[in-house]
């Protein structure tokens with residue numbers, strides 16, 4: 001029973017490749033470079049995985065430049081119904097590995 005559940009969960013993960021584990025996990029160095037706390041970046045990752053995966057697969061942070069992410073976040077904030085603070089935190093997380 002549990003094994004079956006585990007298999008289904010794995011298949012769903014593979015099929016949608018939207019599992020947060022495949023997303024980059026920020027570290028202390030990233031936090032220092034971004035002039036923010038590691039907690040903020042980790043919260044950003046979590047929010048990104050939770051708030052941004054209901055309509056489409058998660059896009060990798062490396063897919064867009066920081067400036068493109070800023071534009072995208074203006075559009076997606078409305079769709080994801082998140083407040084300005086959550087938008088800011090998610091954008092900070094995306095910036096770390098954004099396209100250079």
Ligand code: HEC
Pocket residue numbers: 048051052053054055056059072073075076077079080081082090
């Ligand atoms: C309510 C559904 C919904 C949610 C929630 C949502 N999106 Fe989207 N997203 C869309 C749709 C629809 C498109 C295609 C929009 C278009 O082509 O203009 C899209 C497109 C995108 C794209 C592709 C680039 C683009 O502008 O078309 C990115 C990147 C993206 N979303 C990121 C996010 C992020 C980050 C979040 C979380 C803050 C998020 N999405 C939450 C519906 C959603």
